[in-house]
Amino acid sequence: xxxxxxxxxxxxxxxxxxxxxxxxxxxxxxxxxxxxxxxxxxxxxxxxxxxxxxxxxxxxxxxxxxxxxxxxxxxxxxxxxxxxxxxxxxxxxxxxxxxxxxxxxxxxxxxxxxxxxxxxxxxxxxxxxxxxxxx
Numbered sequence: 001x002x003x004x005x006x007x008x009x010x011x012x013x014x015x016x017x018x019x020x021x022x023x024x025x026x027x028x029x030x031x032x033x034x035x036x037x038x039x040x041x042x043x044x045x046x047x048x049x050x051x052x053x054x055x056x057x058x059x060x061x062x063x064x065x066x067x068x069x070x071x072x073x074x075x076x077x078x079x080x081x082x083x084x085x086x087x088x089x090x091x092x093x094x095x096x097x098x099x100x101x102x103x104x105x106x107x108x109x110x111x112x113x114x115x116x117x118x119x120x121x122x123x124x125x126x127x128x129x130x131x132x133x134x135x
Contacts, residue, residue, distance in 0.1 A: 020092065022050075024085050026058045027067060036071060036078035065091050 029045045030037070043055045059079055062068040067088050070077040083091070100106045114122065 020088070022054075022058050023062055023067070023088060026055065026062065027081055027083075027085055027088055030068060030079060030081035031084060033080070036073075036080040038073070038076060038078060042079065062088075065095075067091060 025046055026042060029042050032045075033041070039052065039055050039059055042059070043050060043052055046055070059068060059070070059077075063070055063079075065088070067081070067083050069080050069082050071080075097103060097106055111119070111122070
């Protein structure tokens with residue numbers, strides 16, 4: 001009973017965001033901007049009460065992944081989306097692939113688990129890249 005009284009209260013309405021969810025939200029905000037913006041501008045447009053330092057951490061991680069670009073503006077940076085959510089997902093997929101020793105097995109397993117429509121789309125994309133000299 002004493003443990004229940006001393007335990008921190010948990011608000012059931014508060015939900016932890018999934019991995020990458022904040023990054024996707026920040027990217028969406030940046031894509032809605034007609035020009036490079038400050039981290040404070042991004043913070044103001046995000047749902048919830050994220051700390052400025054959290055927004056800066058997310059922007060820095062996105063920059064390290066080449067999903068956003070930044071330019072110096074005085075002592076701070078102006079941020080601009082380099083890619084959209086699809087590009088960020090592709091970067092994550094590439095990072096996972098790069099971290100595995102047996103790339104062939106990972107790709108074979110991935111392709112074998114695709115839905116028929118996804119498999120057709122992948123074939124069309126590979127054919128298109130081949131036709132364009134992309135491979």
